[in-house]
Amino acid sequence: MTAVPFSGGWIEVVAGVMFSGKSEELMRRVRRAVIARKRVQVFKSHLDSRYAGLFAVSSHDGRSVDAIPVDSSAQIAQRIDPTAQVIAVDEAQFLDDGIVAVATSLAQRGRRVILAGLDTDFRGEPFGPMPQLMAIAETVDKLSAICVLCGAPATRTQRLIDGQPAAWNSPTIMVGGREAYEARCRACHVVRPADEGQLMLGTSDER
Ligand code: ADP
Ligand code: ZN
Numbered sequence: 001m002t003a004v005p006f007s008g009g010w011i012e013v014v015a016g017v018m019f020s021g022k023s024e025e026l027m028r029r030v031r032r033a034v035i036a037r038k039r040v041q042v043f044k045s046h047l048d049s050r051y052a053g054l055f056a057v058s059s060h061d062g063r064s065v066d067a068i069p070v071d072s073s074a075q076i077a078q079r080i081d082p083t084a085q086v087i088a089v090d091e092a093q094f095l096d097d098g099i100v101a102v103a104t105s106l107a108q109r110g111r112r113v114i115l116a117g118l119d120t121d122f123r124g125e126p127f128g129p130m131p132q133l134m135a136i137a138e139t140v141d142k143l144s145a146i147c148v149l150c151g152a153p154a155t156r157t158q159r160l161i162d163g164q165p166a167a168w169n170s171p172t173i174m175v176g177g178r179e180a181y182e183a184r185c186r187a188c189h190v191v192r193p194a195d196e197g198q199l200m201l202g203t204s205d206e207r
Contacts, residue, residue: 009107013092013134015119016143018157019183022116025143026090029114030057030065033086038112041084042067043076046094046173073098085111092117093127094173100132121172122159122181123191145183154183158190169194 014022033040034057044067057065070076073095087106092099092115103113121127134140144153159166160180168191
C-alpha cells in the first residue's frame with residue numbers, strides 16, 4: 001500500500017471481502033492524489049441513485065471529487081475526462097469483462113488506474129472481472145476483514161437470506177434486498193447446497 005514508483009501508467013487493484021476496507025483504501029489513495037494536485041476521476045459501478053454523492057473526497061484546498069455512477073465498462077470509457085491523470089473505480093466486481101481492456105488502455109496512455117472490488121462472491125468463487133484485473137495489475141492489495149463469528153481474519157463474504165446461509169444457486173447479484181452480508185473466515189463460511197427448483201431472481205449469471 002505504499003506509493004507506486006512506476007513511470008507512465010499502471011494498474012492498482014484493491015481486492016478483498018466485504019467490510020475489509022476497500023472503499024476506505026480507495027478513498028485514501030484518491031485523497032492523496034488530490035493533495036498531489038492530480039486530476040482525478042472516480043467511478044462507482046452498480047450505484048443506486050440514493051448513494052450518489054456518498055463518495056466525495058475533498059482536499060484542504062477545496063478541490064473535491066464525486067463518484068460517477070456507471071453500469072458498464074463502456075460507460076466508463078465514454079465518460080473518461082481526457083485530462084484525468086488518475087482514474088479510480090469502486091465496486092469493480094459488478095462490471096463486465098470490458099473493464100480489463102478499458103483499464104489496460106488507460107494505463108497504456110499513461111494513466112494511474114485504481115480498481116477496488118470483491119475478489120470473491122458469496123460462494124467464495126472469483127467475482128466478475130476481478131481475477132483478470134488482479135492478473136494484469138502492477139500491484140494487488142488483498143485486504144481481509146474480521147470474521148464476525150470467531151474473530152479470525154475474514155476472507156469470505158457470507159450471504160444470509162432471512163438469517164440463513166444462502167444456497168449455492170442463489171443469484172450472484174441479488175435484486176430483492178432480503179439478503180444480508182457478513183465477513184467470515186474460510187472455516188465459518190457456509191454455502192447451502194443448491195435448492196431444487198428455486199425460483200431464480202435477477203441476473204444473467206445465475207447457475
Ligand atoms: P469494503 O469497501 O471493503 O466493503 P469499507 O471500506 O466500506 O469496506 O468498510 C470498512 C469498515 O467497515 C472498517 O473500517 C470497519 O469500521 C467496518 N467494519 C464493519 N464490520 C467489519 C468487520 N467484520 N471486519 C472489519 N471491519 C468491519
Ligand atoms: Zn471465523
